[in-house]
Amino acid sequence: MIDVVETDILVLGAGGAGLTAALHAADASPALSIAVVVKGLFGRAGCTRMVQGGYNAVLTPPDSLQAHLMDTLNGGGWINDQEMVWRLVSEAPARVLELESRYGCLFDRNAAGRIHQKPFAGRTHDRTVHKGDLTGIEIMNRLTEQAQARPAIRPFEECRAVELLRDDEGRAAGALLLDIRTGRFVAVRAGATLLAMGGGPTMYRVIACSADKAADGIALAYRAGLPLRDMEMIQFHPTGLVIPGSLMTGALLEEGLRGAGGQLRNGRGERFMERYDPARLERSTRDLVSRASFLEVTEGRGTPNGGVWIDVSHLGAEVVQRNFRGMVRRCRDFGRDLARAPVEVGPTAHFMMGGVVVDPDCRTAIEGLFAAGEDTGGVHGANRLGGNGVAESTVFGGIAGDVMAAFVAGRPRPRVSAAAAEGAAARAAAPLGRGNAAEVYAIQRELRDVMWERAGLVRDAEGLALAAATVDRLAGRLSAAGVPGHGALNTAWQDWLNADSQLAAARLIVASARARRESRGAHWRQDFPASAPTPPVSVRVAAGGHGAPRVWSEPVAMTRAQPPAGALRPVPVEIGD
Ligand SMILES: Cc1cc2nc3c(=O)[nH]c(=O)nc-3n(C[C@H](O)[C@H](O)[C@H](O)COP(=O)(O)OP(=O)(O)OC[C@H]3O[C@@H](n4cnc5c(N)ncnc54)[C@H](O)[C@@H]3O)c2cc1C
Numbered sequence: 042m043i044d045v046v047e048t049d050i051l052v053l054g055a056g057g058a059g060l061t062a063a064l065h066a067a068d069a070s071p072a073l074s075i076a077v078v079v080k081g082l083f084g085r086a087g088c089t090r091m092v093q094g095g096y097n098a099v100l101t102p103p104d105s106l107q108a109h110l111m112d113t114l115n116g117g118g119w120i121n122d123q124e125m126v127w128r129l130v131s132e133a134p135a136r137v138l139e140l141e142s143r144y145g146c147l148f149d150r151n152a153a154g155r156i157h158q159k160p161f162a163g164r165t166h167d168r169t170v171h172k173g174d175l176t177g178i179e180i181m182n183r184l185t186e187q188a189q190a191r192p193a194i195r196p197f198e199e200c201r202a203v204e205l206l207r208d209d210e211g212r213a214a215g216a217l218l219l220d221i222r223t224g225r226f227v228a229v230r231a232g233a234t235l236l237a238m239g240g241g242p243t244m245y246r247v248i249a250c251s252a253d254k255a256a257d258g259i260a261l262a263y264r265a266g267l268p269l270r271d272m273e274m275i276q277f278h279p280t281g282l283v284i285p286g287s288l289m290t291g292a293l294l295e296e297g298l299r300g301a302g303g304q305l306r307n308g309r310g311e312r313f314m315e316r317y318d319p320a321r322l323e324r325s326t327r328d329l330v331s332r333a334s335f336l337e338v339t340e341g342r343g344t345p346n347g348g349v350w351i352d353v354s355h356l357g358a359e360v361v362q363r364n365f366r367g368m369v370r371r372c373r374d375f376g377r378d379l380a381r382a383p384v385e386v387g388p389t390a391h392f393m394m395g396g397v398v399v400d401p402d403c404r405t406a407i408e409g410l411f412a413a414g415e416d417t418g419g420v421h422g423a424n425r426l427g428g429n430g431v432a433e434s435t436v437f438g439g440i441a442g443d444v445m446a447a448f449v450a451g452r453p454r455p456r457v458s459a460a461a462a463e464g465a466a467a468r469a470a471a472p473l474g475r476g477n478a479a480e481v482y483a484i485q486r487e488l489r490d491v492m493w494e495r496a497g498l499v500r501d502a503e504g505l506a507l508a509a510a511t512v513d514r515l516a517g518r519l520s521a522a523g524v525p526g527h528g529a530l531n532t533a534w535q536d537w538l539n540a541d542s543q544l545a546a547a548r549l550i551v552a553s554a555r556a557r558r559e560s561r562g563a564h565w566r567q568d569f570p571a572s573a574p575t576p577p578v579s580v581r582v583a584a585g586g587h588g589a590p591r592v593w594s595e596p597v598a599m600t601r602a603q604p605p606a607g608a609l610r611p612v613p614v615e616i617g618d
Contacts, residue, residue: 043217043226043462048076048195049449051215051231053202054258055079056087057434058414058441059237060184061136064144065442067193073446076229077188078197078218080238081253084185087239088251088415089431092177093295095169096148096435097428098133100156104166106130112165113429114602117394117422118562119577120271123601125419128401128440133432136439137170145183148172169428174295174367180431200227202257203538204465205234205265205410208455213409215457216261217465221535224528226469228462232449233409235441236262236397237434240415242275244543244550245390246493247291249281255539256546258416262397263545263590267405268583270418272546273554273564274394276425277498279305279330281389283348284375291389294351294368294379296427299323301364303353305334306383307342313349328424328563331388335498338387350383388498392430394421394563395553398581403441409455411445413437419579423562469538475523478533484515484522485540488547496551501568505555512551516544552590553580577604 050066052059055077063077079086099109109130114121137156140146148170151157160167172179188194199221206228208214215231238261241254262269280298281291299305305323307313317333318325325333334349344350353361358380362369365379372379396418403411414434421429472481491511495504519540524533557580559573560566578594585591 054237057089061438095171121422122419
């Protein structure tokens with residue numbers, strides 16, 4: 042028998058999107074009950090906390106909303122949802138002020154006492170609001186304190202959403218949760234449900250994002266029948282640490298190192314960017330530098346541990362220590378002296394541009410189900426500008442909170458089917474108590490390898506076909522694999538569930554990448570190296586018959602701006618974190 046908890050609003054995920062949604066809903070209607078579910082510790086899990094660089098918002102002329110819109114569309118290869126982008130750029134300024142004046146964040150000031158905005162490449166004005174290089178910690182700490190101060194908000198810590206629940210008429214009715222500490226399932230019946238689980242490309246071998254994420258939101262949305270968009274668009278960052286045998290491999294060394302004159306060399310000591318982008322060298326765009334490093338390694342010119350070197354020692358040890366204190370400390374923890382010697386780095390999977398199709402009010406195709414943040418697609422198109430990620434999560438989180446509060450007013454709560462909840466629990470519990478966990482980890486390793494090698498920075502038809510077949514085969518193996526022990530605090534079981542979501546999302550990434558037969562933004566096809574000479578399209582994917590994804594494309598509605606002639610070539614994109 043599964044316990045049932047009742048709530049007006051159910052928020053799945055407690056990063057920037059989830060917390061802002063909960064706060065907005067609570068402040069819009071203080072009588073509402075709001076459940077916030079987080080897989081890890083409240084305020085500590087997810088990527089918003091890891092934000093270093095900052096938050097894009099137009100605060101002062103000569104910057105303008107139109108300039109932020111155009112920068113985002115140029116960065117996104119013109120497949121963005123332009124209405125979503127407009128919503129982002131037009132509401133970001135108020136959200137920054139709200140973060141300060143309502144929630145207590147304190148961002149850095151300039152000499153005149155105004156909010157300091159730093160430059161990031163890929164944009165026309167200094168637009169990035171920050172708190173040193175720990176912006177995410179400031180935002181998450183303040184949002185968490187605010188949520189804890191509102192009795193209406195009830196955290197469900199170390200609980201994971203395992204399935205969305207619907208009523209007989211197909212409306213969203215809440216979700217089935219698994220309490221990780223006890224191993225017990227709980228069905229939450231809610232008037233409105235928000236997906237805010239932050240995507241997360243953790244199905245790749247090397248990652249920069251929070252390891253607690255497993256693209257669960259993407260998997261849940263797909264199983265619920267929702268359409269997703271641009272799932273092939275995965276952002277790789279070029280300078281992730283390479284530390285053999287350490288989980289810290291992939292952790293970011295920030296882009297400022299290249300901006301300050303850091304040089305990249307391959308295993309032979311060659312400054313390889315001279316061959317890929319002789320004009321901009323290491324200051325080239327993130328997608329290009331990542332791809333160049335990847336090619337150097339795969340073509341046998343990498344370092345002993347399969348990376349390339351970043352060298353800033355010529356700037357002088359004192360300068361490096363003063364300007365990159367955090368990076369120097371991070372390297373020192375692993376016995377590397379960034380100030381005096383080259384450090385091994387390589388590309389690292391960073392962010393998912395694609396996700397659930399939503400409208401600018403965060404509505405999905407299912408009544409009562411909303412989505413915000415990295416679980417959604419549309420804002421960033423083919424590539425995300427540094428600084429637009431945390432803006433997206435807090436802007437759309439706030440919108441979702443307001444919209445959900447209005448949505449549930451006076452509306453009866455949908456009924457949860459006990460049979461559906463029991464069925465979902467049985468599916469999730471199926472691997473428990475059978476076999477040992479070695480197979481689960483073997484599957485996860487093989488998935489990460491094939492995604493990295495065949496569906497990562499460099500793709501072609503043959504490699505993607507192999508990736509598709511491997512993902513299908515691994516999914517079959519996972520259904521047969523088991524984990525020992527009981528449900529309470531069973532890490533292997535959690536990893537089985539993670540692998541299940543990662544495989545589901547991997548299948549969508551590969552299917553969408555096969556369908557996009559061109560190169561655009563983060564999606565590079567060796568067999569189609571140019572962008573298609575036709576109007577840009579968005580690739581859509583949803584559950585089709587027999588469990589296979591159905592893929593189609595839709596023209597992009599140019600409701601706010603038309604691409605310039607040059608936008609049909611591969612697009613130079615962004616920089617920043
Ligand atoms: C290292 C790094 C640096 C970055 N720097 C910047 C930057 O400078 N500027 C910028 O704009 N963007 C940056 N980004 C991107 C930015 O972090 C994201 O765009 C943004 O934080 C996403 O917010 P979110 O709320 O959607 O997801 P997250 O903040 O990741 O939150 C997701 C939440 O969902 C929870 N969750 C996941 N699965 C489940 C489940 N099954 N059940 C329950 N809960 C679940 C997680 O525990 C977490 O609480 C950076 C990303 C990384 C990885």
